[in-house]
Amino acid sequence: MDKKKAAAPLVCHGHSRPVVDLFYSPITPDGFFLISASKDSNPMLRNGGTGDWIxxxxxxxGAVWCCVLDKPAFRAASASADFSAKLWDALTGDELHSFEHKHIVRACAFSEDTHYLLTGGFEKILRIYDLNRPDAPPREVDKSPGSIRTLAWLHSDQTILSSCSDMGGVRLWDVRTGNIVRTLETKxxxxxxEVxxxxxxxxxxxxxxxxxxxxxxxxxxxxxxMPCNMESASLEPKYGNKFIAGGEDLWVHVFDFHTGAEIACNxxxxxxxxxxxxxxxxxxxxSGSEDGTIRIWQTPNHNEDDPFVANGPSGEGKDVAAEVAEKVEALDLTDEKKQPGDDEGSKTDV
Structure with a gap:
């Protein structure tokens, strides 16, 4: 199968050190936006379609490890090696609040209703801040078994997803009880x-x-x-028929969701x-890289005539949900085993 050559990407300069996280806002009346986190300590906001700096x-x-926008893209949040997570006005760039921690903050996430901010990092504690009362002490969820690497909300803010830097697995927390209710095992x-x-x-x-x-x-x-270690992956949101992955080989790969075949390599x-x-x-x-740049690529074969719908080919007789049901029983929920992990650095990571 011939792989399509992608059009030349939009190259976004501005960061002076590696770009370590990217986040798109939903589509708003003003378009959609892209925020980037970098070890240079300065998150940047851009027009999501053109890449133009805002x-x-x-x-x-210190280094900023994670950045997010709320649903209307009015506020941004960032997690940093300077032992803080910050809340920003995305319209003016003003700092609205700084949430102080006792160690590196690695991840943050707005709740779906945008009322809460979730943080986690080297302290191994999940904290939930009420953004209507930012000065109030946060709710602390039970301790994570390892240093927190990623965070996300799901199930209408009833469940929290987290992963660790130093061990495999994805943990699912019940927000009401603060307990881990399930672990998705990885080596x-x-x-x-990403949800x-x-x-x-x-x-x-x-x-x-x-x-x-x-x-x-x-x-x-x-x-x-994958052909090499991949640090990040994302599923195409409209048709669900492609996914992208990037990692140590410096390339951005596009794959077919249903077969795993590579469609393009950027x-x-x-x-x-x-x-x-x-x-x-x-x-x-x-895509964001160690080289300090962000590149925006056009999705191959992305048009309204695409034969795929959000959760499988339109002519596919077997629903994906049925396939999932067959595999649920085989889900392994064994105890986590610690894996070697990398250290994200000092307080300033310089």
């Missing part, structure tokens, strides 16, 4: 965990494997071995790819 959030004193530490736009799938990257899980029943839907970065994310409409996707 502004820089200034105030962190290596999960470096990327699909329709809330049906969890996409994870662990080592050289990309996995897709049913977000409601937690069965393993697909698992693909070359251009000059360092490992740390993060990849699809735009909310799926027509493009962004």
């Amino acid at each position: 502004g820089t959030f200034e105030g962190h004193k 290596s530490a999960v470096t990327s965990a 699909s736009q329709d809330g049906r799938y969890i996409t994870t990257a662990d080592g050289s494997t990309i996995k897709f899980w049913d977000a409601n029943h937690f069965g393993l839907v697909k698992s693909y071995d 070359k251009g970065h000059h360092g490992p790819v740390h993060c990849v994310r699809f735009s909310p409409g799926g027509e493009s996707y962004a």
Whole structure:
């Protein structure tokens, strides 16, 4: 199968150190937006379609590991090696609040209703801050078994998903009880965990494997071995028929969701790819690299005539949900075993 050559990407300069996280807003009346986190300590906001720089959030004193926007893209949040998570006004760039921690903050996430901010990091504690009362002490969820690497909300803010830097597996927490209710087993530490736009799938990257899980029943839907260690993966949100992955080989790969076959391979970065994310409409996707640049690529064969619908080919007789149901019983929920992990660095990571 011939792989289509992708059109030249939009190259977004501005960061002076590696880009380690990217996040797209949903589509808003003003379009959609892309926020980037970098070890240079300055998260940046861009037009999601054109890549044009809008502004820089200034105030962190250390590497910024994670950045997010709320649903209307009015507020941003960032997690940093300076032992803080910050809340920003995305319209003015002003710092609204700084949530102080006792160690590196690795991840943050707005709740679906945008009223809460979730943080986690080297302290191994999940904290939930009430953004209507930012000065109030946060609710602390039970301790994580390892240093927290990724966080996400699902099930209308009733469940929290987390992964650790130093061990495999994805843990699912019941927000009401604060307990881990299930663990999705992986061999290596999960470096990327994304909940699909329709809330049906969890996409994870662990080592050289990309996995897709049913977000409601937690069965393993697909698992693909990659040509190298992949740090990040993202599922196309409109049709669900493609996914992207990036990692240590410096390339951004596009794969067929149903077969795992590679559709395209985008070359251009000059360092490992740390993060990849699809735009909310799926027509493009962004990659952030060790080389300090963000590249925005056009999705191959992305048009309204695409024969695939959100959760499988329109002519497919066997529903994906049925496939998931067959695999749920085989889900392994054994105790976590610690895996070697990388250290994200000092307080300033300089």
